[in-house]
Amino acid sequence: MIIRVSMRNFLSFNEETELSMVASKVRSHPDQVYHNIVEPVNKVLKLALIFGPNASGKSNVIKAIDFIRASVTGRAGTMLPITTYFKLQAPLSNTESKLEIDFKSNDELYRYGFLYDSGKYPEEWLYQITPSSFKLLFHRKVAAGSRTIDWGKTDFGPEEDREFYDFVNKATPDNRPLLNELRQRALPLYKSVYEWFDKLVIIYPNTRRGDYLHMYTSMDLQELYRENLISCDTGISDISFVDVEQKDVERSIPEPVLRDMIANTPPLDNSLTLIHTPGSRYIMGFKDKMPFFKMMTFVHDIPNSNDRVLFDFLEESDGTIRLLDLIPLLGDVQNDRIVIIDELDRSLHPMLTKHIIETCVKNSMHTESQLIATSHDVNLLDPDLIRRDAIWFVKKNRNMGSVLYSLEEFKTRNDKDLRNAYLEGLYGAIPYI
Structure with missing residues (x-):
């Protein structure tokens, strides 16, 4: 201290x-x-x-x-x-x-x-x-x-x-x-x-501290984020990592840059990389030496309905993004x-x-x-x-x-x-x- x-x-x-x-x-x-x-x-x-x-x-x-x-x-x-x-x-x-x-x-x-x-x-x-x-x-x-x-x-x-x-x-x-x-x-x-x-x-x-890579593999960390996003009345009910194609990621990052990233990353099953773009967060991993991609999304419940809709980072408010950067500190102080x-x-x-x-x-x-x-x-x-x-x-x-x-x-x-x-x-x- x-x-x-x-x-x-x-x-x-x-x-x-x-x-x-x-x-x-x-x-x-x-x-x-x-x-x-x-x-x-x-x-x-x-x-x-x-x-x-x-x-x-x-x-x-x-x-x-x-x-x-x-x-x-x-x-x-x-x-x-x-x-x-x-x-x-x-x-x-x-x-x-x-x-x-x-x-x-x-x-x-x-x-x-x-x-x-x-x-x-x-x-x-x-x-x-x-x-x-x-x-x-x-x-x-x-x-x-x-x-x-x-x-x-x-x-x-x-x-x-x-x-x-x-x-x-x-x-x-x-x-x-x-x-x-x-x-x-x-x-x-x-x-x-x-x-x-x-x-x-x-x-x-301007610190971007959201521990999204760790969150992808840790249910406890996902729960910490989920609990605080709900208790802070952000409208978010859950966090979901959804499958996306490589071409979807290339809409947010230049194709040559992404291909270099894939080529320079060891194709191991436990190898994970966070791709940070202005509007999205992607997890890149490998399975059987082939790359796969997950996009981090936020689940919102549609009022008066049992349906849900997914929001990207770009669709969330500045306050919510700031909260995502601060939530890890609630775990840090423990x-x-x-x-x-x-x-x-x-x-x-x-x-x-x-x-x-x-x-x-x-x-x-x-x-x-x-x-x-x-x-x-x-x-x-x-x-x-x-x-x-x-x-x-x-x-x-x-x-x-x-x-x-x-x-x-x-x-x-x-x-x-x-x-x-x-x-x-x-x-x-x-x-x-």
Whole structure:
């Protein structure tokens, strides 16, 4: 789980700022808090929602987490810039971004961070957080071709292991963090740390995350989709994969492209490929070395009739397509996953957004999952839905830098109408039109 994320000189955040998931003394919604984590952290929030006007920097909080993940894993949820420093400096005096994250992995607390400057990592560090101190595991510095490292309290075992990891440090290029190099080599040192980043789920507005290939083979996943599509009143009663001919698929994808895809796919009976087109989703498989195709469709019941009709993706609403991308997260939170979403409410009715939050909290009851999201939906500013310490705002200061702050900074009565107070500007983070 995430305990804290901080950033400095990163995109629109000039000054050092942090998002803390440590719970305050708020007593409401105890089901939204994990208790007795690992000393010195006792209570951690399951949920954080970030509000603010357009261009305030909300998405850059998500990108900060994604940038750390991408640095460690080489995998990003969206295109991330090579130049990350705050550009509205006059004069330009600092091009180094600082990113840092505290998290729990395998019952241990860690702090990992680095400096980043135009494609290079001049400094990188990892600490274990103990009840009494920060235990240095490594601190790496890169400058003028020199790659020095202080291994701190790292336990290598035999001396030859220490020499090997010294070699790994020197072999790690300047444009790659050491933690990424350890992961690339599948080395055991701090495996629980770098594998933690692989489990982060980050969803942007343009993310297409529907797990349709898995759904084709998993009745449990089909049931998860079916239940939520029905409960969200989409008009869909079922999902069906129907047989189609190759010529039908060629109406959605150029024939040469499809033929190359067939030729370059091993004709094995267990080989399945998802074909993603603007209006359809197809599953391509092989039987007796011959390709076959299934089209994913949505079943709608015709009113006052026992008949049913099939809809393609192109015939469903933007909100339904967005819901298809979000439904997997309802399963993720049952499996100790951290789900981070930019614009949770995009294309969704406010009641659906509320349903997703409530379902995530309920499904995470016996896990250590978290949901962090940005939103414009002021209906979520509801003390009956979420805790006050789970509400965050982002605004621009007079120097056009983003400022992230918690509702807890305001002395707010428990019965306060947060929605109206926010729209009236009592908490800032609104557009001044």
